[in-house]
Every structure is written in C-alpha cells, then in structure tokens.
Amino acid sequence: RTLVREYLSSDESGKWLLVIDNADDPDLFLGSNGKAGIEEYLPESEYGLVLLTTRSRQVAVQFAQSNIVDIEEMEPEEATLLLQKALAQGQTPQDEALVEDLLIRLTYLPLAITQAAAYLNQTKVPIRKYLGLLRGAEKDAVRLLGREFRDSTRYQNSHNAIATTWIISFDQILKSDPFAVDLLSFIACIEPKAIPQWIMPGSESEETELAIGILCSFSFLVRRGDDDMFDMHSLVHMATREWIQKQDRQDRVAHNAIRRLQKIFPSHDSANRKLWRECMPHAIRLLHDTQASNTEERYKLVVSVGKCMDTDRRFKEAIRCFEEVEAIEMLEHVVAVQRETLDEKDYSRLTSEHELARAYLADRRIKEAIEMLEHVVAIEAQIYAEDDPERVLSVALLADAYIQLESCNENMDSKSPVSDGDDQGHNKDTTMSRHASIERLIKAMSSMQI
Structure with a gap:
C-alpha cells in the first residue's frame, strides 16, 4: 500500500483515477485505536483523482469535506430500464402494471432490482409469483432477499444479497453508535412511513440528532424535505425486524417501544388531535404486534389510544381497544x-x-x-x-x-333455604x-x- 501511494504521488505515474468502492466502515477507512486506516495510504497528485463511494456520511465528510455528491433514489423510468437490462432475453414481462408493482415493492433500490432479476433469470418463475413471495411472511421475504447471487459487475467475494449488505451495515452501526441501533430498533416496532421525530426516544437530544444523521447517511431513514418527518424503506424495516429477532432481542425492544409511546402519547383533548393522528398508526402497529404482552404500560397505551379514537369518532375501533383491556x-x-x-x-x-x-x-x-x-x-x-x-x-x-x-x-x-310455609310463596314469586x-x-x- 505504501508503494502504491508513493508511485501514484510521483510525476512519473501520469494521469490516473483511483476508485474506492463501498467504504462504509469508518474504522477501516479512517482508522481506530492507533491503527492507520485506508485514508493514510491514499496518494496525492495533481495528475490523479480519487473517487470514493460510501454510505457513511462520516467517511464522506472526512474524505471530501464539501465535495460530496448525494446519489438520489432512482426514478421509476431508470429502475424499469435497469430491470429490463438485467433480465435475460425472454424474461422481460409485458405487463407494465406488474413491473411497476415489483419496483415499488423493491423501493427502486438498484441492488434489490439486480438481485430480483438474477433470481428470475435463474428460476424462471413469473414476476407475479416472485411478488407473492415478497408479500408473504416477513421471514420468507427476508430469506429471499438474503440469497446470494453471481454479479459480474461487482467484486469477487463481495456480498450481493441486499439483506446481507444491510445486516453488515447494522453490525457496523452497532459498533460505532449503539444509540443509533436503539433508534433503528424502535422504528422496527412501528410503522415505517410518516415517522415524526417527536415520538423517537430522546427526540430533542443531540444524541438523537446524531443517530438520525447516521441512519440517514446509510439511507435507512429518509427525511421528508425540511420537516421533522421520516420514512424508512419497507424492505429495510423488514430486514431490521429479522435482524433483531435473530439476536433474540424482540421482546426487550418491543417493551422499550411500548414504554416510549405510552409516555409520550397525547391526551384525548381535541387540541392534541394533530399529534395523536401522527402517533396513532405507530401505536396501532405496535399494539397489534404485542398482543401477547400483558404489561401495565401496554394497558395504559391501549386505553389512551381508545380514548383518542373515541374523540375522533372512530367508535368501532375505540370499542375494540376497550374490549381488549376489558x-x-x-x-x-x-x-x-x-x-x-x-x-x-x-x-x-x-x-x-x-x-x-x-x-x-x-x-x-x-x-x-x-x-x-x-x-x-x-x-x-x-x-x-x-x-x-x-x-x-x-x-x-x-x-x-x-x-x-x-x-x-x-x-x-x-x-335458598326456605320453610314449608314459605315455599309456596317463594315458588309463586x-x-x-x-x-x-x-x-x-x-x-x-x-x-x-x-
């Protein structure tokens, strides 16, 4: 590495372009515990350029300061073209609505699209059946997304399955920022769309802002414009839940989520209508997934949700909540x-x-x-x-x-013990x-x- 750096830094090397792909691990790239990272070995020359791809905002800023280009989500037309090119001849579907449905399900992620195409090419199953597998049980869908496939456009020994790459990223975040993992775990318990920041644990703290930034840098969270409202890709949400389950943390994570929502859920005062409507879908999802739990916090959350539903004239749903807690x-x-x-x-x-x-x-x-x-x-x-x-x-x-x-x-x-004299009167009554x-x-x- 030292020899490569010295040569490329010299005038005799001529013009060059060095590409560093998938530099997602800050410790590996920036170094840690006194050990030098890859950054220490990068050449410097007026004749050369270094192009680095990463999902870590920390790595990007440390390496390029302000010279950063954010890659936006694929447009539907781009995603359709990628799928068509990746599918084998004769596999291209004619049903545009079916293709659109598949791409929406894959959230327009290039690696997910390439992986789906590889599966379709190898198995020759119809897109409709593949969609059915994705819509099935979470465990089956994650297993499908975790299947490795051969991709000549990627490096040897690299992980091509999208679920696998996400899980590697989860583990990296766990090492570098445990609070970001706590936030990721909380979001895995609620709805993945329209998540207001105020319901997140420690929502106003600097620690939470940093954790949000980390999850956004990996594209696990997406901010809606300038609002404090976020979305998570449904596939990422599914993979996170499976990752938590494999670690046998699902009960503890769910209990912490119940405690958080019970603590911040608004009262049924009509002045709070905007707040409870933002929080309601997340509370309902959490309550639905934790029906086996009999904690006091869950009981209180059910009652709070039921009262707000009643105030919002959602009477049947309110009744179901009240019936649950009897x-x-x-x-x-x-x-x-x-x-x-x-x-x-x-x-x-x-x-x-x-x-x-x-x-x-x-x-x-x-x-x-x-x-x-x-x-x-x-x-x-x-x-x-x-x-x-x-x-x-x-x-x-x-x-x-x-x-x-x-x-x-x-x-x-x-x-009732009665005397003979009272018996007739009692029977009459x-x-x-x-x-x-x-x-x-x-x-x-x-x-x-x-």
Missing part, C-alpha cells in the same frame, strides 16, 4: 358521550350500546345488559327491516340474556319472575315480527 368503564364513557352527542337511532351509538351490553353479560351484570338490550331492540325495530342482521343479532343476545337471568334465578331457588322474563322476550320478538 374496560367496561371506558365503554360506559363512550356510550355516555354518544348519548349526549348522537341521535338515539345513530348506527355508531347503537353499536356502542350493543357492545356495552355484551360486556355486561360477560361480566355477569345481566340485569344491566337486559336493560340496555331492550332499549337497543326497541330502537332497531323502528329503523331496520325484520330480517336485518343487526336486529337479529340484538334479539338473539337479548334472548341469551333472559336465559342467563332465568338460570341465575333457578340457582338462587335451589340454594319465582314463577311470576319467569313469566315476566318470558313476556319481555315475547314482546321483544313480536316487535321484530319474527
């Missing part, structure tokens, strides 16, 4: 608010009342369930046809409630109770003309 008091809150703001025949209000009655039944609060269902059945009889599924469902639930009430009464009868229940059921059924 928070009957939250359902009661929803119904109380809707009774003040919605007409009694409103579909959303009837749905909420139906769900609250169902929750009462599950909690063995049978009389409250019956009272609620009798009201729902009466209103639905005014607005729905006799065979409408909503009416049928409500009447069936009311019938079940009456049966449960009868069963409770019978159990009480059998357990029980019979009257049964008759009253049956009459209520018949009345409800007849109101539906069933």
Whole structure:
C-alpha cells in the first residue's frame, strides 16, 4: 500500500483515477485505536483523482469535506430500464402494471432490482409469483432477499444479497453508535412511513440528532424535505425486524417501544388531535404486534389510544381497544358521550350500546345488559327491516340474556333455604319472575315480527 501511494504521488505515474468502492466502515477507512486506516495510504497528485463511494456520511465528510455528491433514489423510468437490462432475453414481462408493482415493492433500490432479476433469470418463475413471495411472511421475504447471487459487475467475494449488505451495515452501526441501533430498533416496532421525530426516544437530544444523521447517511431513514418527518424503506424495516429477532432481542425492544409511546402519547383533548393522528398508526402497529404482552404500560397505551379514537369518532375501533383491556368503564364513557352527542337511532351509538351490553353479560351484570338490550331492540325495530342482521343479532343476545337471568334465578331457588310455609310463596314469586322474563322476550320478538 505504501508503494502504491508513493508511485501514484510521483510525476512519473501520469494521469490516473483511483476508485474506492463501498467504504462504509469508518474504522477501516479512517482508522481506530492507533491503527492507520485506508485514508493514510491514499496518494496525492495533481495528475490523479480519487473517487470514493460510501454510505457513511462520516467517511464522506472526512474524505471530501464539501465535495460530496448525494446519489438520489432512482426514478421509476431508470429502475424499469435497469430491470429490463438485467433480465435475460425472454424474461422481460409485458405487463407494465406488474413491473411497476415489483419496483415499488423493491423501493427502486438498484441492488434489490439486480438481485430480483438474477433470481428470475435463474428460476424462471413469473414476476407475479416472485411478488407473492415478497408479500408473504416477513421471514420468507427476508430469506429471499438474503440469497446470494453471481454479479459480474461487482467484486469477487463481495456480498450481493441486499439483506446481507444491510445486516453488515447494522453490525457496523452497532459498533460505532449503539444509540443509533436503539433508534433503528424502535422504528422496527412501528410503522415505517410518516415517522415524526417527536415520538423517537430522546427526540430533542443531540444524541438523537446524531443517530438520525447516521441512519440517514446509510439511507435507512429518509427525511421528508425540511420537516421533522421520516420514512424508512419497507424492505429495510423488514430486514431490521429479522435482524433483531435473530439476536433474540424482540421482546426487550418491543417493551422499550411500548414504554416510549405510552409516555409520550397525547391526551384525548381535541387540541392534541394533530399529534395523536401522527402517533396513532405507530401505536396501532405496535399494539397489534404485542398482543401477547400483558404489561401495565401496554394497558395504559391501549386505553389512551381508545380514548383518542373515541374523540375522533372512530367508535368501532375505540370499542375494540376497550374490549381488549376489558374496560367496561371506558365503554360506559363512550356510550355516555354518544348519548349526549348522537341521535338515539345513530348506527355508531347503537353499536356502542350493543357492545356495552355484551360486556355486561360477560361480566355477569345481566340485569344491566337486559336493560340496555331492550332499549337497543326497541330502537332497531323502528329503523331496520325484520330480517336485518343487526336486529337479529340484538334479539338473539337479548334472548341469551333472559336465559342467563332465568338460570341465575333457578340457582338462587335451589340454594335458598326456605320453610314449608314459605315455599309456596317463594315458588309463586319465582314463577311470576319467569313469566315476566318470558313476556319481555315475547314482546321483544313480536316487535321484530319474527
């Protein structure tokens, strides 16, 4: 290396161009722990130029200062042309929509496109089937993207599989900036698109700004213009999740993400609507993927999400949140608010009342369930046809409630110690109770003309 540097730095070398490709590791290029890096051996001459490619902003700035050219994402036309050139003769698809779908799925990344073309050339599977594999389970898609292939345009022994190159980069970042890996891991738990900076761990700290810069320099994160809003390539998101799983860190990473979102999730005050709408997709994704978790933080996050959905009039989704935590008091809150703001025949209000009655039944609060269902059945009889599924469902639930009430009464009868003198009176009361229940059921059924 010293001899090459000395020769190229001399006048006798003539004009030359030295290309250093994929200089992504700062330690290897810049040196570390007193050990010289590649930079120390670069020649200096007015007759020569050094062209360096890297995904590390740190390496780029250290090497070229301001003489940096950022390579932008491929345009759809460029990506289509690359795919056409990479596919073997006879493999070029005629369906433009299918090609566009594939390129979008590959996020217009050149290495991903080249890898897909190599797979299609070798296996001769149709693009439609390859797309199906990519859309399948995350583990299968990452395995597909991790398949090495021969590429004559790249160096021998270099990693050609895009998932492999990403994982190598993840490991490099882990060595140089553990906080950036923590941020990467957090993002792997939420939606990969429209990520506001304020939800990130330590969002206002200098450490977070540096971590964001590192992830952006590797193109793992992309900033939307001048806004503090970011996107992550869906393939990178998928590969990150698989990488975390291979390290057996998924439970700890998910728990930390829940704690973060629970801590910063806005209250359901309508003044916070913009904030919770930004955060909502990420919270929903995280809650969906952590249904097996029963931590207090997750419970609180579910309730916060449900309250905001209710305020945002997303009643069915709010109900699902409240059902998950079995928070009957939250359902009661929803119904109380809707009774003040919605007409009694409103579909959303009837749905909420139906769900609250169902929750009462599950909690063995049978009389409250019956009272609620009798009201729902009466209103639905005014607005729905006799065979409408909503009416049928409500009447069936009311019938079940009456049966449960009868069963409770019978159990009480059998357990109540009574004297012979009281027995006839008690049986008379029980019979009257049964008759009253049956009459209520018949009345409800007849109101539906069933």
